[in-house]
Amino acid sequence: xxxxxxxxxxxxxxxxxxxxxxxxxxxxxxxxxxxxxxxxxxxxxxxxxxxxxxxxxxxxxxxxxxxxxxxxxxxxxxxxxxxxxxxxxxxxxxxxxxxxxxxxxxxxxxxxxxxxxxxxxxxxxxxxxxxxxxxxxxxxxxxxxxxxxxxxxxxxxxxxxxxxxxxxxxxxxxxxxxxxxxxxxxxxxxxxxxxxxxxxxxxxxxxxxxxxxxxxxxxxxxxxxxxxxxxxxxxxxxxxxxxxxxxxxxxxxxxxxxxxxxxxxxxxxxxxxxxxxxxxxxxxxxxxxxxxxxxxxxxxxxxxxxxxxxxxxxxxxxxxxxxxxxxxxxxxxxxxxxxxxxxxxxxxxxxxxxxxxxxxxxxxxxxxxxxxxxxxxxxxxxxxxxxxxxxxxxxxxxxxxxxxxxxxxxxxxxxxxxxxxxxxxxxxxxxxxxxxxxxxxxxxxxxxxxxxxxxxxxxxxxxxxxxxxxxxxxxxxxxxxxxxxxxxxxxxxxxxxxxxxxxxxxxxxxxxxxxxxxxxxxxxxxxxxxxxxxxxxxxxxxxxxxxxxxxxxxxxxxxxxxxxxxxxxxxxxxxxxxxxxxxxxxxxxxxxxxxxxxx
Numbered sequence: 001x002x003x004x005x006x007x008x009x010x011x012x013x014x015x016x017x018x019x020x021x022x023x024x025x026x027x028x029x030x031x032x033x034x035x036x037x038x039x040x041x042x043x044x045x046x047x048x049x050x051x052x053x054x055x056x057x058x059x060x061x062x063x064x065x066x067x068x069x070x071x072x073x074x075x076x077x078x079x080x081x082x083x084x085x086x087x088x089x090x091x092x093x094x095x096x097x098x099x100x101x102x103x104x105x106x107x108x109x110x111x112x113x114x115x116x117x118x119x120x121x122x123x124x125x126x127x128x129x130x131x132x133x134x135x136x137x138x139x140x141x142x143x144x145x146x147x148x149x150x151x152x153x154x155x156x157x158x159x160x161x162x163x164x165x166x167x168x169x170x171x172x173x174x175x176x177x178x179x180x181x182x183x184x185x186x187x188x189x190x191x192x193x194x195x196x197x198x199x200x201x202x203x204x205x206x207x208x209x210x211x212x213x214x215x216x217x218x219x220x221x222x223x224x225x226x227x228x229x230x231x232x233x234x235x236x237x238x239x240x241x242x243x244x245x246x247x248x249x250x251x252x253x254x255x256x257x258x259x260x261x262x263x264x265x266x267x268x269x270x271x272x273x274x275x276x277x278x279x280x281x282x283x284x285x286x287x288x289x290x291x292x293x294x295x296x297x298x299x300x301x302x303x304x305x306x307x308x309x310x311x312x313x314x315x316x317x318x319x320x321x322x323x324x325x326x327x328x329x330x331x332x333x334x335x336x337x338x339x340x341x342x343x344x345x346x347x348x349x350x351x352x353x354x355x356x357x358x359x360x361x362x363x364x365x366x367x368x369x370x371x372x373x374x375x376x377x378x379x380x381x382x383x384x385x386x387x388x389x390x391x392x393x394x395x396x397x398x399x400x401x402x403x404x405x406x407x408x409x410x411x412x413x414x415x416x417x418x419x420x421x422x423x424x425x426x427x428x429x430x431x432x433x434x435x436x437x438x439x440x441x442x443x444x445x446x447x448x449x450x451x452x453x454x455x456x457x458x459x460x461x462x463x464x465x466x467x468x469x470x471x472x473x474x475x476x477x478x479x480x481x482x483x484x485x486x487x488x489x490x491x492x493x494x495x496x497x498x499x500x501x502x503x504x505x506x507x508x509x510x511x512x513x514x515x516x517x518x519x520x521x522x523x524x525x526x527x528x529x530x531x532x533x534x535x536x537x538x539x540x541x542x543x544x545x546x547x548x549x550x551x552x553x554x555x556x557x558x559x560x561x562x563x564x565x566x567x568x569x570x571x572x573x574x575x576x577x578x579x580x581x582x583x584x585x586x587x588x589x590x591x592x593x594x595x596x597x598x599x
Contacts, residue, residue, distance in 0.1 A: 044097045052094075053109040056087045060112055067120070081121055088116070088127040095134045098144040101151040110154040117163035125167050126181040132160070133184040136191035145195075152195045161199065164188060165207035173225060186228050193235060200236050204243050210236065214252060217259050217280065227272045230279035237286035244286055248293040254300045256284045260316065264308055267315040274315065281319035288326040294334060297327050303337045310346045318392050321350065325395045328402040335406030339415060348419050351396045352430055393434065394475045401478040404485040417489050425497040428486065431479060432501040435512075438476040445471035460582075480515040529582070537588025540595050545588050552581035 063080040070076035091113075094100060104110060116128035132155070134140070141148035155161075164185050171178040171185075189209070192199045204210050213236075216229035236243050259280050268274045287293050297303070302323070309320040324343075328334045338344075407413050420427045449464050465473075486494050487509070502508060538545035 044093055044100070046100065046103055049094070049100050049103055050107065052087075052090055053104070053107045056084075056091065056109060056112060059084045059087045060116070081124055084116075084124055085127050088113075088124075088131050091131055092134050095137065095140045098135075098140055098147045098151075101135070101144070101147040105150055105154040110151065111158050114155060114158040114160045114163055117160070117167050122170060122178070126177060126184075129164070129167065129181050129184050129188065132164075133188045133191070136188055136195065138191060138194055141191075141195060148195045152192055152199070155192065156196070156199065156202065161189070161192065161203045161209075162207050165203070165209045165212065168209075168212055173223065179223075179225060182225050183228060186225070186232050190232060190235060197239070200238075201240050201242050204236060204240075204246055210243070210247055210250060210252075214247070214250060214255050218255060220262065222269075222273050222276065224272055227276040227279070230276045230283065234279045234282040234286065237283055241290060244293065245290050247287055248290060248296055252287055253284075253293055253296040253302070256280060256287065257297075257300050257302050257305055260284065260309075260319075261305055263314065263316050264305065265312050265314065277316060278319065281316070281323060284323050285326045288323065291331065294327055294331045298334055298337060302327060303334055303343070304341050307338075307341060307343050307346050310350065318388055318395075321347075321392060321395045321399065325399045325402070328399060328406065330402070330405075332406035335403050336412060338403065339407065339412045344415060344419055347396065347399060348427060350392070351400065351427065353392075397434065397475055397478050397482070401481050404482060417486070417491065417494075420486055421491065421493055425493060428494060428497045428501065431482060432498075432505070435476065435479045435483070436505060438472040438479065439515075441472040442468055442476055477515055480512045483512055484516065533582065533585035533589050536592050537585045538592075540592040541588045545585060548581045548584045548588070552585070555581060 059080065063077060063084050066077035066080045091109075094104060113128055113131060117125050119125045119128070135151065136148070136155075141151075168182065168185055171182050173179045173182065189199075189203060192203075210233075213229045213233045216226055217233065219226060233247075237247060260277065263277055268277045288297055306320040306324045306327075309316050324334075324338070328338060338347075403416055407416060420431075445468055449459060449467060452459060459467075483498060487498060499509075502511070534545055534549050537548070
């Protein structure tokens with residue numbers, strides 16, 4: 001998807017050491033330090049791990065026995081729970097040796113830790129959450145993928161996801177310790193997903209996490225846990241159509257619209273609140289992928305809200321354009337609504353916009369230079385660093401292309417076309433300016449790829465095409481689509497302007513036509529190779545070749561399906577594995593050839 005994955009939150013640093021005022025020494029702190037040093041484990045190996053695991057089991061059994069024997073007398077089992085707390089704290093050192101995680105699993109300790117998430121004493125459950133957060137931290141498991149996967153598989157098998165979410169329900173933000181536990185719970189869930197992405201759908205299917213997150217972002221007051229909830233929700237919706245549909249069925253589209261509506265006329269505070277709003281719009285864009293959610297967006301007057309946000313020209317301006325792009329792609333009803341509620345008056349000033357209010361003389365030659373004033377787009381410093389202006393341009397181009405594709409006739413079509421005639425066709429001038437810029441960018445990338453091939457670095461055609469798309473080919477194709485719609489309208493002024501601009505750039509209509517054909521040509525060119533490899537490979541390995549051929553066909557289906565969404569990066573979710581099938585067919589063909597030579 002054309003969405004950057006949400007960045008992981010920076011983990012809060014360890015609290016600073018207590019300072020001594022007036023030179024006085026706190027003896028209690030020294031006693032605690034001495035005690036911790038006595039309890040410290042010097043060497044962390046399998047023997048030490050077994051010792052820690054056995055100690056935890058003993059404390060857990062003692063606590064369970066005390067609770068069963070004295071259920072109505074907390075004083076009788078309070079000491080055993082303090083000891084249980086100490087044992088959980090000791091196990092945190094395992095984060096320094098993730099290679100021991102498989103041994104931790106084989107000892108059955110993971111089952112005991114996950115069981116403590118459901119402990120009657122919330123403090124003990126919080127200790128278990130904190131331990132799991134430490135053990136699964138991204139920095140800890142970064143270079144130990146296999147060990148981390150063993151641990152995560154064991155946690156999932158022991159219902160850790162369900163227990164973590166159940167424990168969330170009894171935590172209260174008003175208590176600082178429980179608020180920290182909420183954060184650590186969300187962090188643990190994020191860590192599990194990072195190690196094993198399939199957890200994303202599993203946790204939504206088996207728990208009420210989506211419902212909890214939905215309730216959390218409904219709260220009007222901002223806090224760090226609301227921000228983190230928005231981030232986790234974005235991660236869950238990022239690459240899962242099942243989660244997107246599930247959240248839509250929970251009235252999630254309306255929830256997100258209400259959440260972002262708070263910022264239609266005011267900017268979020270810099271920092272975490274600004275990041276939260278970005279996350280909310282990421283969620284909205286993700287949830288707008290399924291068709292049924294586009295319908296919900298339309299019924300909830302999401303188009304109108306996004307236009308209001310654009311008109312206010314606050315920090316959410318660009319995010320509203322992005323949401324409209326997702327809503328209108330391959331969905332004509334949203335395009336029609338956009339025109340009906342005067343969206344053209346909002347979109348085209350943005351389309352004409354530049355870095356600041358300035359004048360541009362675009363033309364020379366027989367027609368005098370066309371001067372027009374550009375609107376200022378509000379950009380945050382963070383967004384500037386992310387090439388926000390370019391993204392806005394690409395989104396607006398995609399939006400306009402969607403309008404032409406979704407509105408084919410009638411008065412709405414005439415209103416859309418009229419925008420390109422007004423002010424002496426200034427928008428066609430802007431369109432051609434963008435065409436040349438993206439064309440130059442694609443040419444530069446093509447030359448770079450050719451140079452790599454000269455350096456004996458092999459790049460298959462699919463990858464080359466993908467890199468060209470990333471460099472701007474897809475946007476260039478959309479511009480060509482818009483120019484094609486303008487030309488086929490047979491409006492004499494628009495045709496004359498397009499012909500003049502093409503002539504000035506020493507281009508012809510066929511150059512624009514070739515841009516459109518290039519997308520189809522890429523896939524057509526691969527078909528002869530595919531069939532030849534299928535035939536040759538099938539001579540000696542018919543069953544393997546048939547399976548690989550079927551696999552390639554499936555990947556191409558998802559490639560085209562992703563491309564058709566209007567966001568070409570989606571073609572790579574499954575489509576990127578097509579080259580593996582071709583590679584396998586190539587090996588089968590080589591094997592067949594060698595076999596024939598030996599006959």
